[in-house]
Amino acid sequence: MPLDSSAWLKQHPPKALATLTQPEPFWCLRAHPSEQWLLAGGGIGQLHRIQADGDSWKVASSVSVHSGWVPAIAFHPNGELVVTADTWGKLRCSRVADLAGKPSWEHPHAHAGWIRQLAISPNGTILASLGQDQMIHLWDIPTGKPTHSFRFTETDGFSLAFHPKQGSLITGDLHGFVCEWDPKTGKAIRRMQLPDFYKLDRIQDVGGIRCLRFAPDGNTILAAGCKPTTGGFVQGSSLLVWLDSQRWQVLTTIDSANPNDGFITDLAWHDAGFWLSCSSGQPGQGKLALYPERGGPSFWxxxxxxxxxxxxLARSQRVVVSQTNTGSNGNGRPKTANQEYPSNFSPLGQWRFGSA
Structure with a gap:
């Protein structure tokens, strides 16, 4: 039965909790399966372990085990291993008990440059890595040995996910194509384009499917990103498209219709039966939003x-979002008294839905 979102919100009123303000910029954020701590990928090759501290969080430790930014993290379902990747193409499998120690395995040049996303198969044996080099590599997790490599598109790829029951792999790219692959053979099974995710403007390709997720039953795929309106200083509305994974058909499309809203940057499944998303648009723009399981406007x-x-975090009924500080600085922004640009950082905002 579909979720009655109005009734659910009355029973689980959202409450903003304390924000963790710390000095580092984070690119990605993932929770250990125990939900007792988080791991954030940051700049200059750092991983930051963030420990629960009552209703708040604290950065418990930071280790430098990568070379560039760390945009992708995947915990193994057993909670003992974590795979991390960086913008220089390094892939590393570490024991969570010793993130700074000798890795279980690593590949300094797993990809020719930026590794954008990682995914682990439902049975925990296969790792998929997607790079800016237009390649997908599949790895045997116990040994770190490559099993398959294939070029998935003629343009940049951004997203990938394993089917939670069948084990097939889907990818999303800059031109708005979703493709399903057989990881045993590396062969494409089917492919379709969602054209609203892509625009050629000012001699620039902009947009792309930035996130792909399966619902837990595997029957629905959610593709998310941006419907670009201009290139250059890219503007566009947040875009979400729900697909029937069996019929390979569009179920619902939701366009925020505000060109300042920008890209959906991450998605998560709520165990009550709906989706959570976060976004990043023009400076200072971004939202945490809730969407129905099989599509529809945001209900909060x-x-x-x-x-x-x-x-x-299901056990504590909390969502944690890695954000960007207000008044974020860049080229052309005010400088300090020392004529330097202040560094940006990533506050961790959090909300609880009802009581834990």
């Missing part, structure tokens, strides 16, 4: 400026 949202990642 809250400001979450320029968010990069989110995690849903």
């Amino acid at each position: 949202n809250a400001p979450a400026p320029n968010s990069h990642g989110l995690v849903w």
Whole structure:
């Protein structure tokens, strides 16, 4: 039975909790299966372990085990291993008990540059890595040995996910194509384009499917990103498309219709039967939003400026969102007295739905 969102919100009123303000910028955020701690990928090759501290969080430790930014993290379902990747193409499998120690395995040049996303198969044996080099590599997790490699598109790829029951792999790219692959053979099974995710403007390709997720039963795929309106200083509305994974047909499309809203940057499944998303648009723009399982307008949202990642913690009924500080600085922004640009950082905002 579909969720009655109005009734659910009355029974589980959202409450903003304390925000963790810390000095580091985070690119991605993932929760350990125990939900007792989080791992954030940051700059200059760092991983930040963030420990629960009552209703708040604290950065418990930071280790430098990568070379570039760390945009992708995947915990193994057993909770003992974590795979991390960086913008220089390094892939590393570590024991969570010793993130700074000798890895279980690593590949300094797993991809020719930026590794954008990682996914682990439902049975925990296969890792998929997607790179800016237009390649997908499949790895045997126990040994770290490559099993298959294939070029999935003629343009940049952004997203991938394993089917939770069948084990097939789907990918999303810059031109709005969703493709399903057989990981045993590396062969494409089927492919379709969602054209609203892509625009050629000012000699630039902009947009792309930035997130792909299966619902837990595997029957629905959610593709998310941006419907771009201009290139250059890219503007576009947040875009979500629900697909029937069996019929390979579009079920619902939701367009925020505001060109300042920008990209959906991360998605998570709520065990009550709906989706959580975070977004990043023009400076200072971004939202945490809730959407029905099989599509429809957002039934609740809250400001979450320029968010990069989110995690849903079922045991404590909390969502944590990695955001960007207000007044974020860049070229042309005010300088300090020392004529330097202040560094940006990532506050961790959080909300609880009802009582834990």
